[in-house]
Amino acid sequence: MFSEEQKRAALELYDELGSAGRTVERLGYPSRACLRNWAASRGEPPAPRKPAVRLAAEEKEAAVARVLGGEPYREVARSCGVAPCTVLAWRRKYLEGGGDALVTDIDARRPHAGPAPDDLAALPDDPAELKRRVFELQFENDLMREVLRAVKKGPRVDPGSLSNREKAAVIDAMRGTYSPSFLASRLGIAPSSYHYARKAAAAPDRWAEARAAVVEEFEAAGRARGYRYVRRRLAERGIACGERTVRRLMAEEGCEVVYLRRPKRWSSYAGEVSEAPPNLVERRFRADAPNRLWVTDITEFRIPGDRRKVYLSAVVDCFDGMLASWAVGTSPSAGLANSSLEGACARLAEGEAPVVHSDRGGHYRWPGWIAICEGRGLTRSMSAKGCSPDNAACEGFFGRLKNEFFHGRDWRGVSADEFMARLEAWLRYHNEGRIKESLGWLSPKAYRESLGLAA
Numbered sequence: 001m002f003s004e005e006q007k008r009a010a011l012e013l014y015d016e017l018g019s020a021g022r023t024v025e026r027l028g029y030p031s032r033a034c035l036r037n038w039a040a041s042r043g044e045p046p047a048p049r050k051p052a053v054r055l056a057a058e059e060k061e062a063a064v065a066r067v068l069g070g071e072p073y074r075e076v077a078r079s080c081g082v083a084p085c086t087v088l089a090w091r092r093k094y095l096e097g098g099g100d101a102l103v104t105d106i107d108a109r110r111p112h113a114g115p116a117p118d119d120l121a122a123l124p125d126d127p128a129e130l131k132r133r134v135f136e137l138q139f140e141n142d143l144m145r146e147v148l149r150a151v152k153k154g155p156r157v158d159p160g161s162l163s164n165r166e167k168a169a170v171i172d173a174m175r176g177t178y179s180p181s182f183l184a185s186r187l188g189i190a191p192s193s194y195h196y197a198r199k200a201a202a203a204p205d206r207w208a209e210a211r212a213a214v215v216e217e218f219e220a221a222g223r224a225r226g227y228r229y230v231r232r233r234l235a236e237r238g239i240a241c242g243e244r245t246v247r248r249l250m251a252e253e254g255c256e257v258v259y260l261r262r263p264k265r266w267s268s269y270a271g272e273v274s275e276a277p278p279n280l281v282e283r284r285f286r287a288d289a290p291n292r293l294w295v296t297d298i299t300e301f302r303i304p305g306d307r308r309k310v311y312l313s314a315v316v317d318c319f320d321g322m323l324a325s326w327a328v329g330t331s332p333s334a335g336l337a338n339s340s341l342e343g344a345c346a347r348l349a350e351g352e353a354p355v356v357h358s359d360r361g362g363h364y365r366w367p368g369w370i371a372i373c374e375g376r377g378l379t380r381s382m383s384a385k386g387c388s389p390d391n392a393a394c395e396g397f398f399g400r401l402k403n404e405f406f407h408g409r410d411w412r413g414v415s416a417d418e419f420m421a422r423l424e425a426w427l428r429y430h431n432e433g434r435i436k437e438s439l440g441w442l443s444p445k446a447y448r449e450s451l452g453l454a455a
Contacts, residue, residue: 002029006029007038010023010027010029011035011038011039011042013026014039020032020035023035057103057104059080060094060102061094061099061102063076063080064087064090064091064094064102065137065140067087068091068137068140068141068144073087073088073091095141095144095148096145098145139178139186142174143174143186144159146170146173147170149173159186159187160187162187164194165197167184167187167188167189168189168198169201171184171194171198180194207241207245207249210234210245210246210249211253213233213237213239214230214246214250214253214255215255217229217233218230218250218253221404222404223255224404224405225257225404226257227243227246227247228437229435229436230246230255231243231246232435232441257403276365276382277381277382278381279357279384280379281295281355281357281381281390282390283392285318285392286318287317287319289319290317290322290448290453291324291347291349293318293319293357294315294317294324294344294356294357295316295356295391295393295394296314296315296337296341296356296357296364296394297314297358297359297361297391297394297398298311298312298337298361298363299312299314299398301406301419303414303415303419305411305412305414306414306419308330308416309330309416310329311330311336312326312328312398313326313328313337313340313363314326314398314427315340315341315344315356316393316397318393320439320444320448321439321444322431322444322445323427323444324343324344324347325340325342325343325347327343328420328423329420334362335368337361337363337364337369338368341369342372345372345376345378348376353378354378354379355380355381356378356379357381357391358381358391359383360383360384364382401430405422430444432444432445
């Protein structure tokens, strides 16, 4: 509730400004509707609505000319009685289609009365000065239109802020209408710099081979690997490129990895069904040998071509990121989690008893899971409740999997069975063929073989 003093102050300012919106913006209270109700309670009729401002095409073009001449668009909008965004819209239309783009249906029906006497009086008497002004307006229009077309810049760009190569492209596009020396002086580029930029643009692309290889490797990786991976592949092909060069070439060729962030819709948390073991890992996801530390979790896939969902239970070895085992199915059951753990345990050598770390999902607290851990001598570790960073190693694996395999792909018409087959193939590729920088650009299997370890 507002005090009488606040109401009085608000009404006084409202009377002074004549606008509910500006009053609320100045005071920070109340709402515009509330302020109008206070004014109406004084027995005053509601303020008449401000009539819409309708300007002829000639007036709009004159406003645009003022903006192109350097006058702030907000001041132009204020003098015309319109919103600033309206002036920017006029400018965009004018640069794209000239003065004809500013003509509306109302202008077409309105009889042409010619310029007002005051406007005629403001024009100079000297014909040469009139021609100069017309030339300046025409040049500004041509220049901004060419900047939009040739350089692909937005309508608010300052031509003087263009790079020398971009300025050279604009000059070449306009040299049939204006002299290169005039264009160079107006764009603020020295003639020598113009000729150098023009020569550089016409020279053969020194990165032509690398550019083609970048696109080829990016497409071969399913448009899912970044510049580090692409640079490594180029090095294997004997093409030397720095990281910045690869990033630039990828950007120029539109090689952009699709990363989708989707809300987590499914959770395996089933409440505190049993006592949770302590967090022994505490986010230290490093192991000095295989089968010392495993992380596990379950993730969900929604397939548009099938009403069934697909679930993956994965066990990741923190030594090198290799999948110790996995299980795929259409139900997030305890059996799915148990089968992935049993598959990982089947590969253990005599005396190996890793720590297996998970979140607080119900699968990892039911008797079946606990019995497998106790029977194999595994040490259980569990994240804090609702704290995904505590299992970041497994969450990170799922993120890479979905970015490289799932997101950005068209799965319409693909059944759950076919999807699971493709997923199984990608998981095998992850272990045997997916190279990564942290392993010296080797796959997990090749990395273990290089160390003389059984993969």
